[in-house]
Amino acid sequence: MSSPATAPLAPRTLNRYARGYFAASFGLYLAVFTPAMVALSFKVKHIVSQDEATAALSLILSLGALSALVASPLAGRLSDRTMSRFGRRRPWILGGAVVALGALLLGGLTTSVPLLAFAWCAAQFAVNAAFAATNATLADQIPGVQRGKVTGMVGMTSPLAILGGTLVVNLVAADGLRFALPGLVAVGLAAWFVARLKDSPRTTRPAGRFSLRYFAGSFVFNPRRNPDFGWMWLTRFCAMFGYYGIAAYVPYFLSDTFGLDESGVARTMLYSNIAAAIAMIVSSPIAGALSDRIGKRRPFLAVAGLIMASALALMAFAPSVPFVIVAQGLLGLGVGAYFAVDLALGSQVLPNAADAAKDLGMLNVAAVLPQVLAPAIGTSVLAAGVAMGMGGYTLWFLLGSAACLLVGVTVYRIRALA
Template structure:
């Protein structure tokens, strides 16, 4: 049987604001690269998402003694940690682009970040006060953020343009799979230390195959020396010179803001609306995540593959965002746990397609091939910044929403749907890539 024909991604040549650079000659993807990359993504996301989705909420509730106090503490811890992570990613990305180690440009940061992150998670598990949790979680965010941005930079380094959708689709599945695995771990592991340490150690083990497979040559030219001011200035970019890159960042921020508050406050939402205890909340989250993972696992590779075949990105990103809007509204008004499960399935369908195609689109509008890791760090910042802004804003929105018939968490999810909708409209400001 002949191989199916894959169209090149459509480009609007000479369109206004077209700043998409050529990615140069056809890249050769190393054998086994996708499998190694997927394993590393799964491990890092397992270490990051298990605390964000489950373990941090339970840990802080154990320390504070009440859901109300834990809600505010979780907002501070998750928000501050996200700020640290979003700062670390572009900084580490820039450092990775300039690294001249014999171990390569990406490997030192992937391995070093995972080891530091795992150690910090162990400290979170051992912490007895909220400040201790806060400090250790910030270190964990920085460590795993470094590993993640270095791993992401291997995609434009290694993957040809015609394969971007497929690769992004497969790696996109790793996030929900890690959430599902994390929910299972939280159910099986009853102690705080194990709930944090085990995911961290798994991450360290799972990045190793990528380190072995990766073709990561040493940087030949010595990069120019910069002072602190010049180095920080080199991380920034000019939105007017690179409008496509700017609009992709804006769209991702808005869509991910709509999604960011779901997982962080989901245990409290279930406990308050349906009067569930911690054990029942953990079981409900596991059920919800099974449905979400199944839906996302279908839509992520399918969306990426169809986008590659048809040669368009923006319609898929927009459609995925609209599906997420529908799911968020279902969640906000859900009268039963069954509707919550359906809503999370719908959100999973949208999120899977969005993550895969949006990542492929982001790679295609990177401003400079020599700064791939730094620029992907900025794109990652647009996805992680909502994790900081969301928890900081959420307690106020939830408090005000408690006075309405919809309730605090319902109001929060409606706000998420509106910002997600704004992200759908924003993606059509991108020019040069259809």
């Protein structure tokens, strides 16, 4: 086990930490999901024509995901080396949230696609830098046997943030406020977590200089030397391709397939996210607590992948909007169980406790990379689906379903702490 925390914590101490971690995660997810899932697609349509919107959105999402791809391991490594008197993690958590707020303000106010792309890249970099430090606190402070309970709670933050972001888009018409309000919430909740966090300053200087070679090492790991970590990385990639990679196109799917206008899409997304949030709130804490109790993680991830694959297959052939909402609820059930156990298992197979934030950042790359790959191949997959006569979105959702099915294969290649 890679964490220096080994003795079980008292319930009061564990719950105090979990509440702060929950709050910070919710705020950061809200800041990134509100634009990514709904507001950004509407913002693009307010700048360019309908015909240009899909390509512009794909470009912006790809560039933003690339920014996040760099941020997670790099900020994680820098956090591991930070000598601040405020600790290794706190400056990155609060600083990332503040920078994200500024970037989101810019994105909400601009009327230029290039400037919107720049703002989204900056926001993605900042949020993922904050997440790298936030997630590292789990490995720093919580024993492996208690992490399922914590990650089970935190697994609920993603659907709640998506639901909260959808509510913002439904209740607020101005693009500036749609971007700024989530950023303000993120700063407030990050500050609250930082104020409660016991983050001891680093007392010894890091070994070696931060050279170009050391910088490049932030983005690689040796899967032969650390096979469990490698299989964990691939497992997360498959699951997140099916979830994050596919989800960005749901607003356009609703518009193109069912002829919904912007208010209809926003309303349907709200109902879908309510269904998903309810399902995730049920499945996430149960899966996390049960995985701690029985001491196994792999079965929960495999079943979660199967549920996610089933939901995406239903989306592929959805005949009506209510059917989409039901499928989104089923997807939430699987995603909730997955999130509850994924980080708990991932934090237990880290190659080196001294590089916890960097290695967790590398795991986050597995969640971000699908967000780069999906927009890059999205237009081609949609066109191929049309050419094959099955419909572009049908093929798109089936591709995500296949990726989720692979979770049940890759997760059983992890041998330690199963």
